[in-house]
Amino acid sequence: MTAIRERTVLFADLRGSTGLYESLGNAEASAMVTQTVGQISEAVLEGGGQLIKTLGDGLMAAFEAPRDGVRAAQRMQEMLERTVQRARRQSNPAMLALRLQVALARGEVVELNGDCFGDAVNVAARLIDHAGDGEILITAEVLAGLHHASKGRFRSLDRISVRGRVEPVHVYRMDAAPLVGADATATQFGEPMRSVEPDGMRLIWQDLDRVFDIDAMPIVLGRSVQATYCITDARVSRSHARIDWQGSSFELTDLSYNGTYVRFGDSGELLSLKRGSCTLHGSGVIGLGGLPTDEQSPIVRFEVLHFADTEPQPFGGPRSRR
Numbered sequence: 255m256t257a258i259r260e261r262t263v264l265f266a267d268l269r270g271s272t273g274l275y276e277s278l279g280n281a282e283a284s285a286m287v288t289q290t291v292g293q294i295s296e297a298v299l300e301g302g303g304q305l306i307k308t309l310g311d312g313l314m315a316a317f318e319a320p321r322d323g324v325r326a327a328q329r330m331q332e333m334l335e336r337t338v339q340r341a342r343r344q345s346n347p348a349m350l351a352l353r354l355q356v357a358l359a360r361g362e363v364v365e366l367n368g369d370c371f372g373d374a375v376n377v378a379a380r381l382i383d384h385a386g387d388g389e390i391l392i393t394a395e396v397l398a399g400l401h402h403a404s405k406g407r408f409r410s411l412d413r414i415s416v417r418g419r420v421e422p423v424h425v426y427r428m429d430a431a432p433l434v435g436a437d438a439t440a441t442q443f444g445e446p447m448r449s450v451e452p453d454g455m456r457l458i459w460q461d462l463d464r465v466f467d468i469d470a471m472p473i474v475l476g477r478s479v480q481a482t483y484c485i486t487d488a489r490v491s492r493s494h495a496r497i498d499w500q501g502s503s504f505e506l507t508d509l510s511y512n513g514t515y516v517r518f519g520d521s522g523e524l525l526s527l528k529r530g531s532c533t534l535h536g537s538g539v540i541g542l543g544g545l546p547t548d549e550q551s552p553i554v555r556f557e558v559l560h561f562a563d564t565e566p567q568p569f570g571g572p573r574s575r576r
Contacts (some may be wrong), residue, residue: 257365262323262396263378264303264358265293266330269387270351277348284539287311290337290352294330301326314379316370320360321354321400324428327390329358334554340512353388357381359423360395377423380416384425386519386536394424412452412503414533417525422533447486454559455497455534459485459552465559471499475542475554476509477559489543489554495527504558507531512543 268291268311274283288312295313298305304319317323321519334354341349354456359381361374377393385391399410407429413422454467457475464483466473473482478492491510498505508514508527516525518538524545537557544551 258362259365260361261319261363261365261370261374262320262358262360263370263374264298264315264317264323264327264356265312265378265382266315266327266354266356267309267382267385268294268334269311269353269355271311273336274348274352286349290334293337294328294333294354297326297329298331299460300329301568306368312382314370316363316365320358321395321401321404323396324390324392326406327358328428330354330356331388331390334411342381355382355385355387355391356391357385357391358396359393360399373419376418377416377463380418381423381425383417383525384411384414384518384535389519390428392426397426411535412533414535415489415505415531417530442473452502452560453557454505455555456559457483458555459483461523468499471497471504473497475540483554485542485552485554487542490552494542495540500533504534505531506534506540510543514543515541515545517541517546524559 268287271287273285274286278286291308291311291313295305295308298315301317301322303315303322306314306316315326317326327333331354334352336359338350338352342434359373359374359378363370364375379380381391381393392408397405407430408426411425411427414425415422454465455473456465457473462483470482473496474493475481475483475485475495475497476493477485477487477490489512491512496507496509496512496516498507506514506516508529514527516527516532516534516538518536534556535558537548537555540554540556541548542552542554543553546553557575
């Protein structure tokens, strides 16, 4: 039967399993991944949710209440951490690279034959691409359904463009622990930690370390000497990509034939931009004309800066400011 209802949709993705296949072989690695996904799926049932399907290295679930979905996401992270710690004690290095990314969205979904369809499903599935290792990302609709005490653990990443959706999505990231120096009153009464609007963007390619403030936008990355940020590599187009300030966030747009690739964090999922755009948040790498995983490709490291909050962590080498 077909039913339409408001649900919180959760997607979880297990990463780092490539090393298992390389060291253990297909059969043993596949069994281990299946076992691990099965273990974390227990958190769905514990939280009163519905396990919709397993997806190889991940799963999809649905919950009536946002708080149940978020609790299940936290429980999954705890379960995987215990699995990794056990592997460390047993000297099983192949398991140590396993990490979990979780994304949740809420909205009206269509339930049909045990499956779910709808915008919330699509948003949660795409939001996984923006999650870093061990991160839990939620939309504003999920945040609105949480208890006040829980909201204080989330920090706004502003609006993020997700694949296949015209309107950007307001996304929040769960902090692993309460923020040092956080406003006690705001945390006590559960107001979400609002990130200060970004002040600038730091880009590093080889020895070219530059910081651009908002007034310097747009930044054109390309091989041309006329480009704002010149990268002298044959795989880079003359005007390869552009970073714009969109009122509250930085947006990267691909202008090339060879493509632009983005990875958030140290080992997040790769986003492929083919004449498309995405919102830059936190830090990560941009591959111009090649994947960031290819050491021979021209790779630009980026960091979204908040001058009022903190100094950026050094990537190595001196920093210059435009």
